[in-house]
Amino acid sequence: MLAKRLLVRVCSAIVLCMGVAMAATVSATAAVDPPLIEAVKRQDAEAVRRLLGDGVEVDTRQPDGATALHWAVYREDLETVDLLLRAGASVDAVNRLGATPLWLAAGNGDAAAIARLLDAGANPNAALLEGETPVMAAARSGTAEGVRLLIEAGADVSARETSRAQTALMWAVTRGQHDVVQVLLEAGADVEARSRVRPRLMFDVTTNAAQFDQGVIEQLGGFTPLLFAARHGDVESARLLLAAGADVDNPAANGTSPLVVATHSGHTACAGLLLAEGAEPDAIGAGYTALHAAVLRGDLTTVEALLARGADPNIRLEKGTPLRRTSEDWTLRASYVSATPFWLAASFREPAIMRALAAAGADPTLTTTERWQGVIERAGGVGPPRVVGGFVTPLMAALRGSSDRGRFFLFNPDRGVEEQRVLEAVTVAVELGADLEAADFSGTAALHDAASRNLPSVVRFLADRGAVLDVENGRGRTPLQLAVAASRRPSIVNVGPERTGETAVDVLRELGATEPAR
Template sequence: MKAVVLALALAGGFSASDGTVADAAKARDVAAVRALLKQGADVNAAQGDGMTALHWAASLGDSTLTQMLISAGANVRATTRLGGLTALHMASQAGHAPVVAALVAAGADPNLATSTGASALMLAARSGSAETATRLVEVGADINRAEKTFGQTALMVAAGLDRADLIRLLLSRGADWKAASSVADLKALTAPAEQEGRPQAAAGGGGSRVDVAGVTRGYRYNELIGSQGGLTALHFAARQGSANAVRALVGGGVDVNQVSPGDRATPLLVAIINGHFDLAAYLIEHGADPNLASDAGVSPVYATLNVQWAPVAAYPQPRAHLQQARTYLDLLALLLDRGADPNARVRRKVWYSGYNFDQSGVDEAGATAFWRASYASDVAAMKLLVLRGADPSIPTTRLFSRRGPEDPQAGADKSGLPVIPIGGPGATPLHAAAGPGYAMGFAGNSHHYAPGGMLPAVRYLVEELGADVNAVDPDGNTVVHNAAARGDTEMIRYLVSKGADVKKVNRAGQTTIDVANGPVQRTQPYPGTIKLLESLGAVNNHKCVSC
């Protein structure tokens, strides 16, 4: 026996004296496994994490070793301590169809789930092996089983990973394409606490307020998001930009206009939000409704502009739109050609517009696609929308007060302006084009607008569309306030030439000079702008905070 061990060592193999059958199988040393089994070693002895020799043989796709272990009495139902995976799970996730066949023939249960509820079929779908999935389906694998964490089925997994062959197989065997993943109702998480008068709920921190600069009271994430999840297979494919999967699903008779039970988004909207313009065009050409909006009121038209001019963020955000054959203007035109309403309005602030850390100082509730294009100073999109019937005068909607919804613009209002009721007009497209939010924080770090600058959009609104240069937003800011907060002397001169009043005071008592004079920490003063405004008669209260 010593000679055998020495020969194995010299050959670089696994020594039978070095460990268990599982160790030998991990090293894929069939000779050592055979030697250990002949010595009476326990074929089912597991390593620290519960991996047995059969687990290793299955994960390595070694049919010979698998059959040897089964013949030696390996337990095909043994599970790992971490994850509760069987050898069948291992073989399935690696796409080893012959090993799967051997395990099933030996009594492996195709419907035994992992600790998270994942089935062998789901893991096979992840591997991309249609042959493996076929073998599992043929022995009774539950096609519509959902895992426990997110409620995803094998069809959803295949769709998200662009496994077209698997999708066709699963659909042909009766996979439910209407099934949706789990929905998390974030509003419900905090409802009990709020009913008791507590503004913040303990459940997962879901009730924490989000301080959004420029929004006159903090939102809670549960207010902004509402519900998450509820994605069908087509939603997953659209989100990931899985073009082959989308074609397989649509070709298999899946409804392109199915609505998510979470935020009411369609596959078309999900594709656009994630920048998959080419895929969105395919869905439109196959019957997707361009007017179906999400629960927040985000329409495909609005989403197209929103992803194109997404704010600069340190957080992950869609970049697929930069790699499409079809431009955002192409998609915008296609949507409008197919009857999209250019005047559809967003119902509340779009939670993903700031990628979890909003610095814009903008509440886009009530905004139209034209308003969003104005905020991006995108004259080309603005003109296209007007040509297709967009109303360039529609403002956002005032939803909240600085001091709370129960006290609309009362008390410390120093502007002398009439009260704007809840639900009344908010910021105009001209306010948006002039760059709102800069006096409130870090908008300049995130605001993404057209390379030509903001003035062309302002000129278009004023000269061709008749926008009022003295209009005020709910906080009493004029367009000059917005320009001054950015130190834009060129725009101020232009606005003054068109009749703008530089002496206006907002509801917080700030003059146009005050917002140019470092009104908050880390927002620098603009001496040139201050000097210009002083020469035009604006009052300097010398209230620099950042000086």
């Protein structure tokens, strides 16, 4: 039945499934369709003429309310549409979900059928039960001519569906229907309309999800058409919206600007356009800037473009981004709070980005400790819990981080490749003046990290640059002791001797590290 097919919807809140999916098979137990509807479904024009000539009821319905005209429009059978209209078919008949034949024609992108139905007096604003109007359906399907016809007939271009309060312009932008975007803008569609804002309770980690008092309310939604264009990387739609007066910096409900959204979504060209149109490079309404997002994505081109436009290379991350459990989302975790772009680049093992930031004035010595100094002092100098952030230097971040950004399922099984990335990031940090002996509040320094992670090439590099071989951490353990302990426990982070021919233990012993007491 038609209504069954109308229930098929895309997960995205932006569009109703185009099909209204009228073609699903009617169950064997369902009532037999009226002869007229059966003939229309078969696209048997002669049978339709015969039945109409015999005086059959032209508006006979299926149990879900669909008429023969619904089916003729859905089949894009204009000959039958004309036959039914001449026979007096109700042009505004609705099925149980509120779909009229005009809505189906708009969803099909069938401008000819739209014209026929409007000429027959169809209501251009007849919406589905959740408010989706024909002009929204036509905007999504991409029929600029159909949209123009609907507007000329009085369609409301500012109408909103009731689920997310989205407009036809938002739908057109999301689907990249540039001709439709232009038509809607010429008709006065609101370029600053916002989708509905929805508060959602978020948690720092999944383990505290049952403790509501540990969560924060994140405001979702509030997207303008330009924000939708930024999220989808639609440069042409963004250009049209900006030319129509859209505010290049108008943020979403959570504070993310179009530039931040485009950059975080990995759309380099769109970010470039927004910068060229005057977007604020240091907008930080959401707690992070486009520069933080560009480093997260490993987007050197956007990093360089932002720096050229005056982005602050030392701006600190103020808040992490929402994280879904076991996902491949590009997230800035809460543990990165207070990190600079350079620190993030080191943690993600992006040496080229590290160099670009340093050349633009990034301070390679800034750690994540500074912002937490008051907390450390109130704790008596012993430092807050490690889970808060780690409070480490960029050099330590390079050793403790990961090029996969913690994205689930993206762990690199080739430890040789990952070790090379670590070495390259560590090399840049050291060349830029990193303190080899700097330690975190647990007394752990760079050589301890390299040894405990079994990174022999990094151990050798640090030792060659002057790292003290037998330096003890806060628990009195040396790099060699940590390396020996690591070699004795199974771990996916250990590099096997079968790959390199040597381990961190081998390198430390070769360099003369003191053997641990037995």
